[in-house]
Amino acid sequence: MNRINQFNEYREKMNARIMDTDHLGIKRFFNLDTAAYKPGALDSKTKELMGLTASMVLRCNDCIDYHILECVKCGISDQELLEAFNVALVIGGSIVIPHLRHAVETMDMARTGTS
Amino acid sequence: MNRINQFNEYREKMNARIMDTDHLGIKRFFNLDTAAYKPGALDSKTKELMGLTASMVLRCNDCIDYHILECVKCGISDQELLEAFNVALVIGGSIVIPHLRHAVETMDMARTGTS
Amino acid sequence: MNRINQFNEYREKMNARIMDTDHLGIKRFFNLDTAAYKPGALDSKTKELMGLTASMVLRCNDCIDYHILECVKCGISDQELLEAFNVALVIGGSIVIPHLRHAVETMDMARTGTS
Amino acid sequence: MNRINQFNEYREKMNARIMDTDHLGIKRFFNLDTAAYKPGALDSKTKELMGLTASMVLRCNDCIDYHILECVKCGISDQELLEAFNVALVIGGSIVIPHLRHAVETMDMARTGTS
Amino acid sequence: MNRINQFNEYREKMNARIMDTDHLGIKRFFNLDTAAYKPGALDSKTKELMGLTASMVLRCNDCIDYHILECVKCGISDQELLEAFNVALVIGGSIVIPHLRHAVETMDMARTGTS
Amino acid sequence: MNRINQFNEYREKMNARIMDTDHLGIKRFFNLDTAAYKPGALDSKTKELMGLTASMVLRCNDCIDYHILECVKCGISDQELLEAFNVALVIGGSIVIPHLRHAVETMDMARTGTS
Numbered sequence: 001m002n003r004i005n006q007f008n009e010y011r012e013k014m015n016a017r018i019m020d021t022d023h024l025g026i027k028r029f030f031n032l033d034t035a036a037y038k039p040g041a042l043d044s045k046t047k048e049l050m051g052l053t054a055s056m057v058l059r060c061n062d063c064i065d066y067h068i069l070e071c072v073k074c075g076i077s078d079q080e081l082l083e084a085f086n087v088a089l090v091i092g093g094s095i096v097i098p099h100l101r102h103a104v105e106t107m108d109m110a111r112t113g114t115s
Numbered sequence: 116m117n118r119i120n121q122f123n124e125y126r127e128k129m130n131a132r133i134m135d136t137d138h139l140g141i142k143r144f145f146n147l148d149t150a151a152y153k154p155g156a157l158d159s160k161t162k163e164l165m166g167l168t169a170s171m172v173l174r175c176n177d178c179i180d181y182h183i184l185e186c187v188k189c190g191i192s193d194q195e196l197l198e199a200f201n202v203a204l205v206i207g208g209s210i211v212i213p214h215l216r217h218a219v220e221t222m223d224m225a226r227t228g229t230s
Numbered sequence: 231m232n233r234i235n236q237f238n239e240y241r242e243k244m245n246a247r248i249m250d251t252d253h254l255g256i257k258r259f260f261n262l263d264t265a266a267y268k269p270g271a272l273d274s275k276t277k278e279l280m281g282l283t284a285s286m287v288l289r290c291n292d293c294i295d296y297h298i299l300e301c302v303k304c305g306i307s308d309q310e311l312l313e314a315f316n317v318a319l320v321i322g323g324s325i326v327i328p329h330l331r332h333a334v335e336t337m338d339m340a341r342t343g344t345s
Numbered sequence: 346m347n348r349i350n351q352f353n354e355y356r357e358k359m360n361a362r363i364m365d366t367d368h369l370g371i372k373r374f375f376n377l378d379t380a381a382y383k384p385g386a387l388d389s390k391t392k393e394l395m396g397l398t399a400s401m402v403l404r405c406n407d408c409i410d411y412h413i414l415e416c417v418k419c420g421i422s423d424q425e426l427l428e429a430f431n432v433a434l435v436i437g438g439s440i441v442i443p444h445l446r447h448a449v450e451t452m453d454m455a456r457t458g459t460s
Numbered sequence: 461m462n463r464i465n466q467f468n469e470y471r472e473k474m475n476a477r478i479m480d481t482d483h484l485g486i487k488r489f490f491n492l493d494t495a496a497y498k499p500g501a502l503d504s505k506t507k508e509l510m511g512l513t514a515s516m517v518l519r520c521n522d523c524i525d526y527h528i529l530e531c532v533k534c535g536i537s538d539q540e541l542l543e544a545f546n547v548a549l550v551i552g553g554s555i556v557i558p559h560l561r562h563a564v565e566t567m568d569m570a571r572t573g574t575s
Numbered sequence: 576m577n578r579i580n581q582f583n584e585y586r587e588k589m590n591a592r593i594m595d596t597d598h599l600g601i602k603r604f605f606n607l608d609t610a611a612y613k614p615g616a617l618d619s620k621t622k623e624l625m626g627l628t629a630s631m632v633l634r635c636n637d638c639i640d641y642h643i644l645e646c647v648k649c650g651i652s653d654q655e656l657l658e659a660f661n662v663a664l665v666i667g668g669s670i671v672i673p674h675l676r677h678a679v680e681t682m683d684m685a686r687t688g689t690s
Contacts, residue, residue, distance in 0.1 A: 014446035021423075021449070025431040028262055033439045036205040036255055041194035046161055047202055050168040054206045055440070057169045057555070059635070060404070062443035078596075079156035086600040087162055090151040091169045093553025094608045095517070095630070098637035101589035104596070129561035136538075136564070140546040143607055148554045151600055170555070172440070174290070175519070177558035193251075201255040208438025209263045210285070210402070213292035216244035219251070266435040271424035276391055277432055283395040284402045284436045287670070289520070308481075309386035316485040317392055320381040321399045323668025324493045325515070325632070328522035331474035334481070359676035366653075366679070370661040373492055378669045381485055400670070405634070407673035496665040501654035506621055507662055513625040514632045514666045539616035547622055550611040551629045 004109050007065055037070070045074045049084050056088035059099050065106050072110045081107055119224050122180055152185070160189045164199050171203035174214050180221050187225045196222055234339050237295055267300070275304045279314050286318030289329050295336050302340045311337055349454050352410055382415070390419045394429050401433035404444050410451050417455045426452055464569050467525055497530070505534045509544050516548035519559050525566050532570045541567050579684050582640055612645070620649045624659050631663035634674050640681050647685045656682055 001009075018026060037047045048070045055063035071081060085103055089096050116124075133141060152162045163185045170178035186196060200218055204211050231239075248256060267277045278300045285293035301311060315333055319326050346354075363371060382392045393415045400408035416426060430448055434441050461469075478486060497507045508530045515523035531541060545563055549556050576584075593601060612622045623645045630638035646656060660678055664671050 011446065014450060017453070018445065018449055021427055023427045023431055025262060025266055026427070026434060026445075028258070029431075029434050029439075032255060032258055032262065033205050033442070036202050040198055041192065042164070042198045046164060047198070049157070049161060050165050050199060050202050051206065053165040053169050054172045054203065057173055057553075058206070058440050060440050060443060063440060077156065082596055082598045082601070083155050083157045083162070084165060086598055086604075087151050087165050088169065089553070089601060089604050090148050091166065091173070091553050091555055093517075093549070093556070094551050094604075095633050095635050095638060096553070097608070098635060100593065100601075101586065104593055105589060108592070126561065129565060132568070133560065133564055136542055138542045138546055140607060140611055141542070141549060141560075143603070144546075144549050144554075147600060147603055147607065148557070172438075173555050175555050175558060178555060197251055197253045197256070201253055201259075204256060204259050204438070206439050208402075208434070208436050208441070209259075210288050210290050210293060210436055211438070212260075212263070213290060215248065215256075216241065219248055220244060223247070263435050266432050270428050271422065272394070272428045276394060277428070279387070279391060280395050280398040280429060280432050281436065284398050284433065287399045287403055287668075288436070307386065312481055312483045312486070313385055313387045313392070314395060316483055316489075317381050317395050318399065319486060319489050319668070320378050321396065321403070321669050323632075323664070323671070324489075324666050325518050325520050325523060326668070327493070328520060330478065330486075331471065334478055335474060338477070356676065359680060362683070363675065363679055366657055368657045368661055370492060370496055371657070371664060371675075373488070374661075374664050374669075377485060377488055377492065378672070403670050405670050405673060408670060493665050496662050500658055501652065502624070502658045506624060507658070509617070509621060510625050510628040510659060510662050511666065514628050514663065517629045518632055518666070537616065543615055543617045543622070544625060547611050547625050548629065550608050551626065551633070 002109060004065060004069070004106065007062065011062070011066075045071075045076060048074055049076065049080070052081075052084050053088045053091075056085065056096055056099055056103065057092035059092070059096060061099060061102050064099060064103050068103060068106045069110055072107075078107060078111070117224060119180060119184070119221065122177065126177070126181075160186075160191060163189055164191065164195070167196075167199050168203045168206075171200065171211055171214055171218065172207035174207070174211060176214060176217050179214060179218050183218060183221045184225060187222075193222060193226070232339060234295060234299070234336065237292065241292070241296075275301075275306060278304055279306065279310070282311075282314050283318045283321075286315065286326055286329055286333065287322035289322070289326060291329060291332050294329060294333050298333060298336045299340055302337075308337060308341065347454060349410060349414070349451065352407065356407070356411075390416075390421060393419055394421065394425070397426075397429050398433045398436075401430065401441055401444055401448065402437035404437070404441060406444060406447050409444060409448050413448060413451045414455055417452075423452060423456070462569060464525060464529070464566065467522065471522070471526075505531075505536060508534055509536065509540070512541075512544050513548045513551075516545065516556055516559055516563065517552035519552070519556060521559060521562050524559060524563050528563060528566045529570060532567075538567060538571065577684060579640060579644070579681065582637065586637070586641075620646075620651060623649055624651065624655070627656075627659050628663045628666075631660065631671055631674055631678065632667035634667070634671060636674060636677050639674060639678050643678060643681045644685055647682075653682060653686065 048067055052067035052071060055067050085100055089100055163182055167182035167186060170182050200215055204215055278297055282297035282301060285297050315330055319330055393412055397412035397416060400412050430445055434445055508527055512527035512531060515527050545560055549560055623642055627642035627646060630642050660675055664675055
């Protein structure tokens with residue numbers, strides 16, 4: 001089982017545990033988070049690319065992985081992902097580079113079915 | 116002269132001064148920054164929305180203003196801007212709210228021609 | 231009119247404008263934000279001190295001002311505020327110092343009725 | 346040996362090594378850090394909750410673990426911890442979610458004695 | 461009176477007010493902060509350049525101004541400052557650009573005696 | 576193979592993969608990044624110390640490791656590294672402590688040849 005599967009499994013297990021705490025504020029936040037990426041005035045593809053860019057400049061590998069997988073589901077190509085990576089790199093600077101390495105690896109894993 | 120005009124004037128004056136220092140690394144960085152938003156695998160509209168979202172979660176008012184003005188030039192509507200603001204708010208949290216106020220004011224100024 | 235009154239006036243005006251956009255996600259986020267500080271397992275005093283500390287380490291003057299004013303409403307003393315400032319300073323480091331200056335000034339303005 | 350024990354062991358080993366370097370500034374910083382959480386105008390419980398919230402919005406898992414363990418020692422309940430997690434989630438946004446998963450897991454480990 | 465004089469005046473006034481609160485932890489932190497830039501294994505010039513770079517990537521204009529003024533006192537040249545600005549720009553990315561504009565303006569004010 | 580060797584191996588493999596994508600913007604950014612640390616108005620030793628301090632306050636372990644290894648190559652002593660760690664700790668606060676532990680461990684590994 002590779003790191004993307006491990007991430008998805010842990011994410012699902014802990015999200016279930018969090019829902020289980022039955023904290024109303026936290027549950028509502030999770031609903032808001034899900035709703036934010038639903039198509040509206042902007043389509044899901046654009047929103048996922050925005051989420052990916054924000055995750056990269058904020059330097060969160062788990063969030064980067066999540067949004068790359070969603071981008072791939074939306075039919076976003078490698079060339080489009082690389083353009084998003086480049087915008088994030090220019091905005092966020094060289095401190096983003098370790099996360100760029102991670103992102104490119106995730107992109108490759110998502111494509112080759114090793115995920 | 117409103118705050119957007121003041122920002123644009125200061126930005127142009129200081130960018131000219133920075134170019135004037137003739138520092139090769141800084142000049143190249145500015146070129147890279149400009150190039151990152153040119154249409155490629157992703158169009159300018161998508162890239163400007165990504166730049167706007169990143170600017171909001173990183174909480175930089177000058178960058179927010181710059182990208183809102185570019186978004187308006189790209190023909191992005193208020194409804195689309197609000198969707199981007201919402202994604203940034205959910206990702207970045209309530210610490211983004213003061214910048215959301217600023218962003219909505221800039222959006223309104225850009226529309227009413229008071230800029 | 232001092233800077234705290236100006237902040238409150240601008241905050242109210244722009245919050246009203248934001249509600250006016252009628253964006254469901256943004257409205258829900260504002261509701262969640264308000265609800266988070268209501269007394270529950272923790273009382274409002276503790277929650278406002280937590281909000282203040284988080285605002286200081288994230289270095290947002292508007293958020294610092296808002297939470298200091300709420301702390302004062304909750305009956306939190308200057309000595310208690312100073313303890314919170316100290317915890318934020320130790321966690322966030324010297325980069326917090328400009329915001330500590332701002333916070334102490336706000337604390338003084340809130341006490342002397344010049345707000 | 347679970348991850349909390351590993352963290353505590355590594356933390357103690359490296360803190361000892363850091364003290365061993367005998368750098369006066371660093372030693373004084375560690376003393377200041379310890380002193381900041383001692384009961385004063387605010388009690389330790391409030392200070393630990395403030396430290397926990399700050400650690401979550403700054404997204405540092407090691408700091409989160411440390412403060413959760415201190416909170417548990419202070420007699421803070423799960424319901425109180427969840428309230429702190431919720432305040433941190435609202436302030437810091439969805440980028441905090443991976444750290445919320447980690448925090449809930451640490452809370453559970455601290456309770457079940459698997460730590 | 462230009463903005464650097466205003467900054468210095470406000471800084472001195474509020475630092476005095478902070479000392480006046482007589483909070484032991486805060487006073488000790490200020491002492492640690494001052495001590496960190498004293499010459500030791502590294503000279504003051506190197507330490508001020510490190511402080512400047514850190515202030516730029518953390519995007520704090522007050523801290524940038526403080527360290528540029530200290531750098532000038534240490535005899536650091538414009539060419540050396542520009543090299544530090546460039547390292548900060550590459551590490552921190554385009555989000556640093558508004559602070560680069562501010563920094564270059566401060567550098568010029570410090571040189572022309574308008575400060 | 577210790578963690579520094581693993582880091583170097585992964586870094587080289589993924590940097591090669593990134594170059595392989597042949598994205599012009601990303602390649603140019605990597606060139607700018609390399610060029611920023613070449614001796615110019617400031618020598619490499621000073622620049623690496625600036626890069627190290629920035630990496631610590633931005634809390635990126637991979638960047639910290641990279642710059643410590645470069646510092647060691649430049650002939651920077653442990654006492655000088657500790658001074659840089661201290662400046663970063665004071666600027667960035669206790670949230671830097673987990674990265675200070677990591678940095679001291681990396682410094683020791685680099686010295687004892689276990690890297």
